[in-house]
Each structure stands twice: as structure tokens, then as C-alpha cells.
Amino acid sequence: MSAKAPTILEKIYAQRQKDVEAAKATPGTRPDELDTYLQMGLAPPLIALVPRLKTNPSTSFANPSLSLMAEIKRASPSKGDIAPFVNPAKQALLYAQAGASVISVLTEPTWFKGSLLDMRLARAAVDALPNRPAILRKEFIFSSYQIAEARLWGADTVLLIVAMLEQELLQRLYAYSVDLGMEPVVEVNSAKEMARALETGAKVVGVNNRNLHDFTVDMGTTSGLVDMVREKDVVLCALSGIQGPEDVRVYQEEGVHAVLVGESLMRATDTTAFIKELLGWPVDA
Numbered sequence: 001m002s003a004k005a006p007t008i009l010e011k012i013y014a015q016r017q018k019d020v021e022a023a024k025a026t027p028g029t030r031p032d033e034l035d036t037y038l039q040m041g042l043a044p045p046l047i048a049l050v051p052r053l054k055t056n057p058s059t060s061f062a063n064p065s066l067s068l069m070a071e072i073k074r075a076s077p078s079k080g081d082i083a084p085f086v087n088p089a090k091q092a093l094l095y096a097q098a099g100a101s102v103i104s105v106l107t108e109p110t111w112f113k114g115s116l117l118d119m120r121l122a123r124a125a126v127d128a129l130p131n132r133p134a135i136l137r138k139e140f141i142f143s144s145y146q147i148a149e150a151r152l153w154g155a156d157t158v159l160l161i162v163a164m165l166e167q168e169l170l171q172r173l174y175a176y177s178v179d180l181g182m183e184p185v186v187e188v189n190s191a192k193e194m195a196r197a198l199e200t201g202a203k204v205v206g207v208n209n210r211n212l213h214d215f216t217v218d219m220g221t222t223s224g225l226v227d228m229v230r231e232k233d234v235v236l237c238a239l240s241g242i243q244g245p246e247d248v249r250v251y252q253e254e255g256v257h258a259v260l261v262g263e264s265l266m267r268a269t270d271t272t273a274f275i276k277e278l279l280g281w282p283v284d285a
């Protein structure tokens with residue numbers, strides 16, 4: 001009997017383990033060195049994710065209001081190249097000026113063509129803005145080392161994907177991230193994963209409409225999980241597959257608090273106009 005072929009998530013995980021081992025063995029970025037930098041207070045100041053997600057251009061006129069997590073995505077395993085030569089600093093500034101509450105930066109290099117430098121530049125571009133957006137390290141995280149890296153390179157939050165992590169490790173990484181001042185975005189794709197996310201005490205949960213094993217996108221995935229958090233103090237975000245205002249309107253009516261948009265923003269010819277149209281925000285918002 002032939003062994004089952006690894007899914008894309010398993011392939012990414014295996015490659016990232018090698019990448020992290022290499023970084024940990026490199027003089028200058030060994031784990032004890034990152035710890036020392038953190039203890040010396042060398043990580044840049046950060047902002048709190050939850051309050052930032054609760055402020056957005058629609059706070060004054062929509063109930064519930066809806067925040068934007070805008071992603072910088074050069075490429076992806078499902079689509080190949082999307083915008084390989086995007087300037088992450090300029091893109092981050094555009095997103096921030098259009099009203100994004102969070103800028104999500106993919107830092108995985110092999111399939112997404114991202115890097116920690118992309119994230120650092122996105123942060124630098126928005127750093128001096130009043131009420132700047134939070135910076136999310138969008139990564140396949142399985143080690144506290146990657147969370148320490150994120151903090152030192154200027155993230156305000158990190159992604160923890162429940163499907164990749166045993167509960168004990170998920171809990172440990174969640175606690176480590178909070179210890180460093182970063183409330184993570186905990187990503188789920190099913191009711192079972194949502195229950196595990198809530199068990200950690202997560203305050204921000206992202207439901208990924210994309211199944212990371214087979215790439216299928218089901219926009220009803222988020223809708224199907226709204227009731228699990230309706231009475232809870234949890235910010236619920238819909239991730240992936242969002243292409244137009246109709247997708248967003250449905251989520252907003254269902255009580256979703258934020259949407260994370262990657263590809264359709266990267267392909268927009270007028271990013272600012274597209275954001276306003278997508279979120280139903282006035283042009284001058």
C-alpha cells in the first residue's frame with residue numbers, strides 16, 4: 001500500500017522546520033541570543049491588537065463595525081505568483097492610509113516569497129502614523145523561536161494555526177506570545193478547532209475559509225462558526241477568499257468583526273478605492 005502524499009500544509013511545515021533549525025544554528029540568531037535581545041529591551045514598542053481591531057473607519061456609522069486586516073502576499077501555493085515585486089513598505093502605507101487596522105505580512109519564503117525583512121519594512125513605513133495598524137506575522141509557527149523573531153522584527157501579533165499544533169503546544173505558544181505582549185490571531189477551520197482555540201483563552205480567532213490541506217475555499221466556513229463565539233468576548237475574523245463587497249456584507253450582517261484580505265487587494269488596480277468599496281466605507285473615511 002502506498003503512503004499518502006503529504007498535503008501542502010505538511011510540506012510547508014517540514015520545510016519551515018528545516019529553516020528554523022538553520023536559523024537557530026546561525027551565530028547571531030541562536031535562541032539564547034534572541035532571548036538576550038528581548039531581555040535587553042531591544043524589541044520595538046508594540047500596540048495592543050484587540051483595541052486596535054475595535055477601531056476602524058466604520059466605528060462611527062456601522063453596527064457592528066468591521067475592521068480590515070490587509071495582507072501583503074507576493075505569491076501563494078494555490079495561485080503561484082500574485083505580485084512578486086510588490087514594495088511592502090509602499091503597500092503597507094497604502095493599506096494604513098485607507099484605514100486598515102492590521103497589516104498581515106507573509107514571511108514564509110518558499111511558497112509565499114515573503115520574509116522578515118518585508119515585515120520589518122511594512123512596520124517601518126507605518127511606524128510614525130497616528131493610530132498605526134498592528135503588524136501581523138503571517139507564518140507557520142510551531143516554535144517559540146519564531147515568536148521571539150516576530151517580536152524582535154517588529155510584529156505586534158502572530159498567527160497560530162490550530163491545525164498545525166497539538167493542544168499542549170498551542171497553549172504554550174499562545175502563553176509565550178501573550179508574555180511578549182502580543183495577543184495572537186488563532187486560526188481555525190472547523191468547530192473542533194474553534195473549541196480548541198477557545199480553550200486557550202484566545203481573544204482573537206480567525207476562521208480560515210481555505211482548507212490548508214487541499215486549497216478548497218468555502219465562504220460558509222466562517223458563517224458556520226459565528227454562533228460559537230456570539231456571546232463571548234472574542235474578536236471573530238473571516239480569513240481568505242474575500243473578493244468583493246457582497247462577501248463582506250454577509251459577514252458583517254452575521255456579526256463577524258474583521259476580514260482578512262490578501263489576493264484581491266494585491267491585484268486591485270486602485271487599492272484605496274477597492275478597500276472603500278469592499279468595506280462599504282465612505283471615500284473620505
Ligand SMILES: O=C(O)c1ccccc1NCC(=O)[C@H](O)[C@H](O)COP(=O)(O)O
Binds near residue numbers: 009078239240264
Ligand atoms: O493562500 C494559499 O494558497 C495558502 C495555501 C496554504 C496555506 C496557506 C495559504 N494562504 C495563507 C492565508 O491564510 C491567506 O493568505 C489569507 O487568508 C488571505 O487569503 P486570500 O484573501 O484568499 O488571498
